[in-house]
Amino acid sequence: MTILPGNFARADPRRGTEENDLTTSTRALAVDRVRKSFATGTVALTDVSLTLDAGEFVSVVGPSGCGKSTLLRLACGLETPTAGKVTTSAASTSYVFQDATLLEWRTALRNVELVDELRGAPKAERRAKALGVLELVGLAGFEHHHPRQLSAGMRMRVSLGRALVAEPELALFDEPFGALDEITRLQMQTELQTLFRLKRFAGLFITHSVSEAVYLSTRVVVMSGRPGRIVADVDIPWDYPRAPELRYEAEFAAIAGKVSAALGQHA
C-alpha cells in the first residue's frame, strides 16, 4: 500500500510516466500526465497519471467536481486531453452511466441488445446473447419489461447487462450505484464483484463511497479537489470473492480509514 504525497512518486512501475505506452500486453489503459481544461476556463484535471492492467479493478474517489467523470470520459475518448496522453489497448470498452440511461421505449431485453444491434450483429445471435446476460444480472423473467416498470436497482442491472454484452476488456463506471438505496447498493456491489470475478475486465470505477471503493477494488485512487490530481493510491489486499461481512472487519476499517484520511487532507 502506498499513500503518495501531492507530487506522486514516479518510481512505481505501475504508473511509470517514462514508459507509459502500452508496453505490457496486460495494460488496458494508460493515462499519462493528462491535463484537461474546458473552453469555459475550468481546469478539471492537472497532471493525472494512472494505469490500469487487465484483471485490475480500480476505484477513484474524490470530492464532487474534482474531475472524476472527466477522467472516465477521457479514458474512453469522449473527451480529448488538453495536454498529455491517453492510450488504451482494449478492443472493447463499456461505460456505465450514473443513472441507468436506458432507452425508455425499449424493453430490458432490447436495451441490452442495443450494443450488438449498433454493431450490426444478426438478430438471433444478439438476442441469445442478451438473454444470457440478463440471466447473469438476475433479470430472468423481466426481459419484456420496460424500464418504467422496473425498480431503480433493476434498471441498473439492465445497464450492467448492456455493458457486459459488449464483452468489454475495459469497463468504466461513473458512480453507477450513487442513486440507489443502501440495501440495493450493497447487493449490487456483491453482484458486480461476482461479475468482475467471472469476466475479468479491467474496471475503472468512480464512487463517492469509500467503503464501496475498498470493498470492490484491487486498488483505490484518491483525487484532490479541483483541479483534480491523484493524491493517494491504495492497494487492497483481499482476493475475490469477498464476503459482504468483510466490510465489518478491522482491517477493512483500517484501509477505509486511510483512504478517508487522504480524502480529508486534500478536499
Place this chain on the structure above:
Amino acid sequence: MSTPTAVDSARRPWLRTALAGAAPIVGALAGLAAIWYGVTYLVLSPQQRFLLPPPHEAFGAALGNPQLMGPMLDALGRTMAVAVIGLLIAVVLGVGYAVVMSQSAWAERLLYPYAVILQTIPILALVPLIGIWLGYSFPARVVVCVIISLFPMIANTLFGLQSASAAAHDLFTLNKATRWQRLVKLQFPAAVPSIFTGLRTASGLSVIGAIVGDFFFQQGAPGIGGLLRLYTQRLQMDALFTAITLTALFGVVVFAVFAALDRAVVGRWYGR
C-alpha cells in the same frame, strides 16, 4: 441473485381509454347546452329569441329536413377530407423539416426562422394570396390547412428529437453509431411522445384551417365553412346553429381520436 420485484402496470383496453378521454368533453358539451338554454329562455326576450333558438328547436327543424341535412353532411365530409389530407401533409413536411434541423446546429439556425415566420404571419392575411395563386378550390383549401397546422408539428418534433439525454448520446457515440442509427434508434423514438403532442394540436388547427379555406374559397362543391357563410347571409338560424354544432362536434371527435391515439400509442411505447 435476489428476486427483484416489478411495478406492474394496469392494462386498460383501448376503448375504455378512449371513452375515459371523451367523458370530460361530453360533460363540457352538456354544460354548453345548459348555458344555451339559459340564455335563450332567461336572457332573451321572446321577441329576441330568434337570435338564439333553443337547441331542440334549432336542431329539430334542421334534422327533420333531409333537403338541408343531405348537403350539410356532404359538405362536412368534404371539409373533413380537406382537414385530414392537410394534416397528413403537415405531418410529413413538419417531421421532415424537424429531422433536417435536428441534424446540425447550423441547419437549425438556418431553417428555424422560416418556421417562426410561418407561425407569426397572420394566416388570414395570406389566404387571399393563396387564392390568387392556387385558385379557389380544393388545393387552396388544403394549403391553408397545411400552413396553419405545420408549425406545431415542426416545433414539437424538433423538441422531441432533441430530448434524448446527453448520456444516451454518449452511449451511441461510444458504440460508434452512424448518424442514421442515432436518428432511427435514439432521436426519433425519443420524439414519439412529442410528435403525438404536435399531432393533437395540429389536428385541431387543421380543422380550423379547412373551415377557413371553405369560407374563403367557394369554388366547386362547398365545404361546411361555405355553407356557414351561406346560412348566415340568408339568416337561416336553425341551419346555421346545426352546422355550427356539427362543426364543433367534428372538431371534438378529431381531438378525442388523437388524444386517445396519443395515450394508447405512447402508453404502449413506454410500457405504461
